[in-house]
Amino acid sequence: MAGKAPAFDPVANDPRSEASKKRDLISRGDYTPTPAGKAVFFLARAADPFLQYGILAHGLGTGFLHRLGVRTLPPGLPAHTGISGIDSLGLSPYRLVLLGMAVGSAVKQNIWVTALSGEPMDIRSAVAIGIFNTVFNSINTYAFLVRATSASTESAFPQSTLIVGSVLYVTGILTELIAEIQRKRFKSDPKNKGKPYTGGLWSFARHINYGAYTIWRAGYAIAGGGWILGALEGAFFFADFATRGVPILNEYCEKRYGEDWVQFKKQTKYRLIPGIY
Structure with a gap:
């Protein structure tokens, strides 16, 4: 029918081999809206700073390390920045920086998923990518807390x-x-x-x-x-x-x-x- 927009053709928009498509994490050339998947990704990334704070401030998970005989760092003196919201966290200056990195990565990636990326993201991929980033952030956090590996x-x-x-x-x-x-x-x-x-x-x-x-x-x-x-x-x-x-x-x-x-x-x-x- 005249004036009708052409149907979306994912094959024409992504001409790669099937092997390449399977190895990619993004559907190239596809701009199908996926609000549910992107919402899951957003929430997964937004939750990560709270987890990292729990590890840094309250030693979440370190009880298990202690039972294995792994020694961790003491909390350290809390920072005094004069900003009540930051000082109320009770974190040492070094730990504040690490928490800031977790927050920064979550903010950056959520800007990307909501405003910059047009490609679809299904719920399974959203969960997988969210967990992937949280795992690496947690590795960095626990590495800091463990005396044998800490950068401090x-x-x-x-x-x-x-x-x-x-x-x-x-x-x-x-x-x-x-x-x-x-x-x-x-x-x-x-x-x-x-x-x-x-x-x-x-x-x-x-x-x-x-x-x-x-x-x-x-x-x-x-x-x-x-x-x-x-x-x-x-x-x-x-x-x-x-x-x-x-x-x-x-x-x-x-x-x-x-x-x-x-x-x-x-x-x-x-x-x-x-x-x-």
């Missing part, structure tokens, strides 16, 4: 691990957020339909958001569990993106954008982190 040396505040970890965390999470806002604005303009975004922060690395996620994850781990944990988590995410995330997204972009993507790869040689990879 109980010396003068702030320690080098906290400084370096915080710089990496802030740099990574702001880079990821700004890059995704820039891409969203580009994609929201009808004139850019069918074109890849190659400007802004994306001109430094083709998958700058993945690289930025790797950086803030490494920084968070350094602040919690020190240099070794930071290196391990950074390597884990870097390897996952380099061997899974980037290749399957590259296949999608090659088939979706054609010559425009080929030119983008020529002008932007780095994949994840500018100057490194």
Whole structure:
């Protein structure tokens, strides 16, 4: 019938192989609304800071560690910032920073799911991704609490691990957020339909958001569990993106954008982190 909008064709919008689709966590080219799944994701991420606070402030779960003979750090002197809402938490300055990282990651990811991501998210994926992020945040928190792995040396505040970890965390999470806002604005303009975004922060690395996620994850781990944990988590995410995330997204972009993507790869040689990879 004349004037009728064409039906959505998920195959045409995501021309990748079935193997690549199964390895991806996102349905590329599909913009079907999924309010239930996104609401579950939002709530799962919003709940994480409360869990991390329970661990940091009340030692949630440390009783089990103690029964295993694992020693944990004492609470430390609470911070006095002059801000009643913060001081009422009763956390030491170091623990406040770690809690702030949990809050920051939840806020950033909930901005993404509500305002920046148009792709669908089913309830199963929402739960899985929420648990995934909470597990890594909890690893960092417990690594801080356990004496044998803690980044805190109980010396003068702030320690080098906290400084370096915080710089990496802030740099990574702001880079990821700004890059995704820039891409969203580009994609929201009808004139850019069918074109890849190659400007802004994306001109430094083709998958700058993945690289930025790797950086803030490494920084968070350094602040919690020190240099070794930071290196391990950074390597884990870097390897996952380099061997899974980037290749399957590259296949999608090659088939979706054609010559425009080929030119983008020529002008932007780095994949994840500018100057490194």
